[in-house]
Amino acid sequence: MPRRPAPVACLPVIASFHARANTILFQAAAVCAVALYAAAAHAQLAEPTELVDQQHCMFCHTSDAPFLAPSFHQIAERYRNKPNAEVILEDKLRHGGKPHWGDMAMPLPADRGGPLSAEDAHTLVQWVLSQ
Known part of the structure; x- marks a missing residue:
């Protein structure tokens, strides 16, 4: 049976439905994109084990529970959305x-394992903030 054309009175309703459906699909795609970006931005980086060992980080910190100092998770939570957090933490690590x-x-770098380059401090801070 051939399809009959829609009555003229229905055309605005159909057009409105399609416009609304397109808007909903666009909004859903935008939400998914933001969620994926946020997940990637906070994806945990691999531990820079050599630097962590060299600087004796685990003498005072643990990954998820306070010990002599705050845990890496606590540090990440406190500084994650602060402007200039990386600069502040890198300076603290280096000095x-x-x-x-x-x-x-x-502790001073000499008391932790020696001087730390700006690049190594950046690597450590990125890892901590990814927790």
Whole structure:
């Protein structure tokens, strides 16, 4: 049986339905894209084991529970959305610093395993913030 054309009165309704469906699909695609971007932005990086061992990070920190210092997860949560967090944390790693989280100060590099290059500090901070 051949398909009959829709009555003229239905055409605005059909056009409105298609426009609304396209809008919903576009919005759903945008939400999915944002969710995927957020997941990728917070994907946990592989541990830079050599740097972590060299700097004796695990003497004071653990991955997920406070020990002598805050856990890497706590640090990531506190600094993840702060402007200039990377710069602040990289400076703290490279130079040590006064306590601003509990009573324990970040030890000087000489007390942790030696000087740390800007590139190595950046690698460590990226890893911590990905927790």
